[in-house]
Amino acid sequence: MIVKKFKHINLRNKLTNNQPKKLGFKLFRIGILLLATAPSLSFLLLLFSTFGGLLSRENKFLEDKYSRLLILSSFLMIFNCFLITTDLIKTPESDKSLIWLGLLNWIPLFWCFWGFQNYLNTKNDRLVASKLLVIGSIxxxxxGFCQKFLGLYGPYRFFNNLIIWYQRPLGADGGVSGLFNNQNYAGAWLCIIFPLCLGFLLQKHKKIFLNYINFSVVSSFVTMIILTTSRSAILAMLISYLNLEKFTRNKVLAIFISILSLILLGNILLLINIDIQKYITDYLPTGILNKIIYFKFSNLDTLPRFDIWSKSLTFINQNLFFGYGAGSFPNMYVLFDGNFEGMQHTHNIFLELAFNHGLLVALLILFTMVSILITASKNYFFNNSQDLSLIDKAWIISFANFIIIHMFDITYFDGRISILCWTLLAGLRKMKKNIPKI
Known part of the structure; x- marks a missing residue:
């Protein structure tokens, strides 16, 4: 009788524990679907979902070694902000509120990294999340196409400014931004999602129309990434494409897709009797053409990023352990005779962390990201293991694309991209745990 009573209590506890997880799953998946188009609503849903994950997780926050590293980073960031705002560390005059607001780009997302893991625990969980990310990117x-070819410009506001699609008029370089505030943000989002699209394209589908849909989506992503004129996004896209053979052992399929794409493009241009040279000149963004044509290794010292990175390294060297605080880079850059106007950040995420919060914080976060990425992908890249699903392989490339982009630019400060970053990292963390030892 006593045993039956205990069994009944355990069953009731399991059911009670599952309820927050089921609700959390729904909130998480809706939030992921709306992330690109309705970020404010998505942030709320995703934040609430982490509490469902908290109540249903078996292991505790402090039991994860990466969580401990991120907690240490959080304390160091807060301590650094305290030193700056109390003038114990002398920095150029800047808005002190920005220094504290800058913490919102990191500390809440450390919590999300832990909370999201419960919803990305299995291959199927990551498969569903990948589908939602691709669908939400449509x-x-x-x-972007409406902005480029139909001249539809915003901003478009919905639900009392809860949702804003910027749709800015095209600038001098013709770069497309779509519903994002900046073309580099749009390029970053698209090229991070792009490997997931490739993964779905290479999956075997019994229904032929799904293959056509996936091919159309991949083609649209390629076109739109080029139209953003973001060089880092285009570079990341090309690296994804070059890794195509690593998505599948069927190299014939990879070659076939490449040749088919070129044949289709050539036939379309011939069919509609377009002068290819004139087409390239008229329709490709002039910005990307200029960036490609005028790039030379001999004039690196005249490029904005070279000047920004060299000055950033100088600033960091002068204050290794305590940063200057978020939002202080523009003032520092101007005070030390920066050669280019309007520079808002260091154009490298780890230089940015070291500049704002100190070298130790940058190393802790760098170690967390790179360690999880390498460990999750080592079987895939080095041991040729078949334990990872096709979408898991695409997931790995997506986070690698995030790292590549942020070596040359910082789009992280758009909340959608930072949430995407930590979502991918949470999936990699669970993937890492699920990879068997060889």
């Missing part, structure tokens, strides 16, 4: 493509 409006980004539509808005």
């Amino acid at each position: 409006p980004v493509l539509i808005s």
Whole structure:
């Protein structure tokens, strides 16, 4: 009788514990779907979902070694902000509120990294999340094409400014931004999602129309990434494409897709009797053409990033352990005779962390990201293991694309991209745990 009573209590406890997880799953998946198009609503849903994950997780926050590293980073960031605002560390005059607001780009997302893991625990969980990310990116493509070819400009506001699609008029370089505030943000989002699209394209589908849909989505992503004129996004996209053979052992399929794409493009241009040279000149963004044509290794010292990085390294060397605080880079850059106007950050995420919060914080976060990425992908890259699913392989490339982009630019400060970053990292962490030892 006593045993039956205990069994009944355990069953009731399991059911009670599952309820927050089921609700959290729904909130998480809706939040992921809306991330690109309705970020404010998505942030709320995703934040609430982490509490469902908290109540249903078996292991505790402090039991994860990466969580401990991120907690240490958080304390160091807060301590650094305290030293700056109390003038114990002398920095150029800047808005002190920005220094504290800058913490919102990191500390809440450390919590999300832990909370999201419960919803990305299995291959199927990551598969569903990947589908939602791709589907949620379709409006980004539509808005970009409307901006480029139909001249539809915003901003478009919904639900009392809860949702804003910027749709800015095209600038001098013709770069497309779509519903994002900046073309580099749009390019970053698209090229991070792009490997997931490739993964779905290479999956075997019994229904032929799904293959056509996936091919159309991949083609649209490629076109839109080029139209953003973001060089880092285009570079990341090309690296994804070059890794195509690593997505599958069927190299014939990879070659076939490449040749088919070129044949289709050539036939379309011939069919509609377009002068290819004139087409390239008229329709490709002039910005990307200029960036490609005028890039030379001999004039690196005249490029904005070279000047920014060299000055950033000088600033960091002068204050290794305590940064200058978020939002202080523009003032520092101007005070030390920066050669280019309007520079808002260091154009490298780890230089940015070291500049704002100190070298130790940058190393802790760098170690966390790179360690999880390498460990999750080592079987895939080095041991040729078949334990990872096709979408898991695409997931790995997506986070690698995030790292590549942020070596040359910082789009992280758009909340959608930072949430995407930590979502991918949470999936990699669970993937890492699920990879068997060889």
